[in-house]
Amino acid sequence: MVSPKTLNSSVLENLALPKNTYAFLSELISEFPQFKFTLSNRFKWKYPKSIYIDVKTPIPPLYFSLQTLHELGHALSNHKDYQTDIKRLKMESEAWERARGLILSHPNWKTDYGIFYDEEFAESALDSYRDWLHNRSKCKTCGLTCFQRKNGDWVCPSCDLL
Ligand SMILES: [Zn+2]
Ligand SMILES: [Zn+2]
Numbered sequence: 001m002v003s004p005k006t007l008n009s010s011v012l013e014n015l016a017l018p019k020n021t022y023a024f025l026s027e028l029i030s031e032f033p034q035f036k037f038t039l040s041n042r043f044k045w046k047y048p049k050s051i052y053i054d055v056k057t058p059i060p061p062l063y064f065s066l067q068t069l070h071e072l073g074h075a076l077s078n079h080k081d082y083q084t085d086i087k088r089l090k091m092e093s094e095a096w097e098r099a100r101g102l103i104l105s106h107p108n109w110k111t112d113y114g115i116f117y118d119e120e121f122a123e124s125a126l127d128s129y130r131d132w133l134h135n136r137s138k139c140k141t142c143g144l145t146c147f148q149r150k151n152g153d154w155v156c157p158s159c160d161l162l
Contacts, residue, residue: 006037007053015055020114021113023112024115025053025068028068032072035051036050038052040055043067045075047079053071061114062114062115062116062121065109066115066122069098069102070099070122071095073094073096073097074091074095077091077094077098083150084150084152089129089130089133096122096125096126099117136154137154139158141156141159
């Protein structure tokens with residue numbers, strides 16, 4: 001377990017990160033000082049300004065960087081809480097588009113750190129959300145596909161409405 005700790009250069013130096021990953025994170029932290037980069041045991045964005053980075057698994061470095069950019073994508077999109085799962089899926093896709101945009105606007109990342117937008121990686125992350133959504137939408141009692149109300153409640157057309 002990694003205890004939450006705000007990332008700065010001295011914390012970074014104590015982590016056994018690949019050199020490029022270290023340099024990349026340092027660059028992000030200085031380019032986006034409005035956000036708080038925090039060590040964690042999972043990747044996560046928390047409104048209004050916390051970007052949690054999973055430092056246990058910096059391998060392969062490309063995926064690590066892409067996932068970090070994805071969380072930064074949520075941050076730059078100013079994502080808050082979502083009411084429905086469909087909205088969440090939309091946010092996930094938006095965050096990936098932001099990550100793509102960031103990579104396009106930083107051509108040096110490719111030369112310096114070997115970072116490029118890996119469509120397959122992003123799509124498989126989105127797929128896991130789609131699967132999750134699909135599983136969540138099944139009624140635990142009868143297996144029918146439920147629908148979600150605007151307030152976030154799931155309703156089974158059979159068990160809850162008949
Ligand atoms: Zn996300
Ligand atoms: Zn049901």
